[in-house]
Amino acid sequence: MAVLRATDVHLAYGPIRAVRGCTFHLDEGETVAIVGANGAGKTTLMRGLCGLLAPADGSIEVLGGPLAGRRPDELARDGLLHIPEGRGTISNLDVLDNLRLAYEIRPTTVGFEAAIEAVFARFPRLKERSDQRAGSLSGGEQQMLALARAIVNRPKVLLVDEPSLGLSPLMIGEVFRTLREFQEAGMSIMLVEQNVVKALKLAHRAYVLRQGEIVLEGKGGELAQKTEVLEAYLGSH
Amino acid sequence: MLAEQIANGVVVGGLYALVALGFTLVFGLLDKLNFAHGEVVTLAGFVALVAVQLGASVWLAIPIVIVVTGLSGLLIELLSFRAFTSKEGHSVSALSSFALGIVILEVVRLEYGAAPLNLAIPTTIYTSGISILGAPIPWVKLATLGISVVLMIGLHVVVGHTRLGRQIRAVGEAPTSAMLLGIHVTRVIQYVFVVASALAGISGLLIAMQGGFVSSEVGFTFALKGIAIMAIGGMGDLRGAVLAGLLIGIAEGIAIHYGLGGFSDVLVWLVMIAVLLIRPEGLLGGGRREVRA
Numbered sequence A: 001m002a003v004l005r006a007t008d009v010h011l012a013y014g015p016i017r018a019v020r021g022c023t024f025h026l027d028e029g030e031t032v033a034i035v036g037a038n039g040a041g042k043t044t045l046m047r048g049l050c051g052l053l054a055p056a057d058g059s060i061e062v063l064g065g066p067l068a069g070r071r072p073d074e075l076a077r078d079g080l081l082h083i084p085e086g087r088g089t090i091s092n093l094d095v096l097d098n099l100r101l102a103y104e105i106r107p108t109t110v111g112f113e114a115a116i117e118a119v120f121a122r123f124p125r126l127k128e129r130s131d132q133r134a135g136s137l138s139g140g141e142q143q144m145l146a147l148a149r150a151i152v153n154r155p156k157v158l159l160v161d162e163p164s165l166g167l168s169p170l171m172i173g174e175v176f177r178t179l180r181e182f183q184e185a186g187m188s189i190m191l192v193e194q195n196v197v198k199a200l201k202l203a204h205r206a207y208v209l210r211q212g213e214i215v216l217e218g219k220g221g222e223l224a225q226k227t228e229v230l231e232a233y234l235g236s237h
Numbered sequence B: 001m002l003a004e005q006i007a008n009g010v011v012v013g014g015l016y017a018l019v020a021l022g023f024t025l026v027f028g029l030l031d032k033l034n035f036a037h038g039e040v041v042t043l044a045g046f047v048a049l050v051a052v053q054l055g056a057s058v059w060l061a062i063p064i065v066i067v068v069t070g071l072s073g074l075l076i077e078l079l080s081f082r083a084f085t086s087k088e089g090h091s092v093s094a095l096s097s098f099a100l101g102i103v104i105l106e107v108v109r110l111e112y113g114a115a116p117l118n119l120a121i122p123t124t125i126y127t128s129g130i131s132i133l134g135a136p137i138p139w140v141k142l143a144t145l146g147i148s149v150v151l152m153i154g155l156h157v158v159v160g161h162t163r164l165g166r167q168i169r170a171v172g173e174a175p176t177s178a179m180l181l182g183i184h185v186t187r188v189i190q191y192v193f194v195v196a197s198a199l200a201g202i203s204g205l206l207i208a209m210q211g212g213f214v215s216s217e218v219g220f221t222f223a224l225k226g227i228a229i230m231a232i233g234g235m236g237d238l239r240g241a242v243l244a245g246l247l248i249g250i251a252e253g254i255a256i257h258y259g260l261g262g263f264s265d266v267l268v269w270l271v272m273i274a275v276l277l278i279r280p281e282g283l284l285g286g287g288r289r290e291v292r293a
């Protein structure tokens, strides 16, 4: 069953059509990667999926209903968490308050304390920094915090936009390990990445986006074999 | 005597701070000035007057004023802020809220004229009280100070330590990120306008209580100083507004003590110019748009 389905979607900034006629879906429990060169329209696509940018044309369904008319915050409360490019952490709130915000919109009966223990067990670093402003953390730690929000928030669908951007190889490994855990826990994940090799390895399926159009799709592993095709579409990877 | 004037200064400073907090909350959240804020202070006095004229006791008038002024915040947000989200929206909102403030003021004037009107307040709150360091402090001043302090602490706790406060700070810093976290941004903005306007309402009541009358002038006077105090304290910084309000109030009290009463209205502006020259971000401000408790 698809938790997310886009049909012939166009997304535009005024007269500029950044996404043109994309059709794709994300099944429950599936991890789908969207790869493409800089400026291909990946971030725009994510904005459309979370309700930040209304499609100029086409239709989107999320969590079993049409997206039209639903605000991003409503979708977030219904279980669609979008970790945007640049992470979306609140720099002036401390680590704990950032996690509280994510928890409070989808609270559980186990309580915040228990939820936070799971985060600290996974990311001991965040425990050490729990009372520090998110803005004072390193880029890697901020990305950990951004991902940790998904642990306390337990979304049904997670949209992640370039989580490995600007991180050290060590931290990139950590990011993908975390995503793998989310995947194993049954979360449906839509992942936008420039780190194509790692993304295709993690993803069940993938779409290649070029200049706003889907030019290639397939199983993650199969696409990963087509290095020449990928290179043609993505530039040097 | 000096102690008495300083005590007066603390009370007045507390009122300045309360008005400034309303400006500060909205500015910290939206990076926009709400020029209608001061006229909510005026409105409060006249709502109390009408309530009393309609037969309500002074005590019943208090919650009525809080509700009416709080709701006026929703109207201000809807008419002068909601629609103007773009970059140019800053000056449009400022102009629109300015116009809205004048509308409130003129409606009040049309109905009640420009002269101050008496509010039937029991005189014992002025004539009896306590004495601190030999300075007689009437109940009205004590109550004003007490209420101001409670409101300031309350606001600090709400903004710094509650779910709503976290959401307010998140929206103030990054509305889009806040929205992606499930925060109903418009709702949070509405809450802030209600709280800020209710604060203006309570300030208006307290100001009316000082002299036992209501006047259509108070809003303008207090709004101007409120804006100055916000700038001195640091745009968006709640503690800065309280600090600056008290400093200015006390400085005015001291000026009055030394026979410089006429000078006291210039004081705040001189201080503002000086502070901005030395620290453009204000005494406690971080120089960025955000609500800080």
Ligand SMILES: Nc1ncnc2c1ncn2[C@@H]1O[C@H](COP(=O)(O)OP(=O)(O)O)[C@@H](O)[C@H]1O
Pocket (backbone or CB within 6 Å): A013, A016, A018, A036, A037, A038, A039, A040, A041, A042, A043, A044, A045
């Ligand atoms: N806010 C915006 N206004 C106008 N054009 C934009 C905006 N954001 C992105 N674009 C344009 O849309 C295209 C796709 O951008 P984007 O979705 O950010 O690509 P990607 O995430 O794949 O790098 C680019 O040509 C970019 O210049």
Ligand SMILES: [Mg+2]
Pocket (backbone or CB within 6 Å): A042, A043, A044, A085, A162
């Ligand atoms: Mg992008």
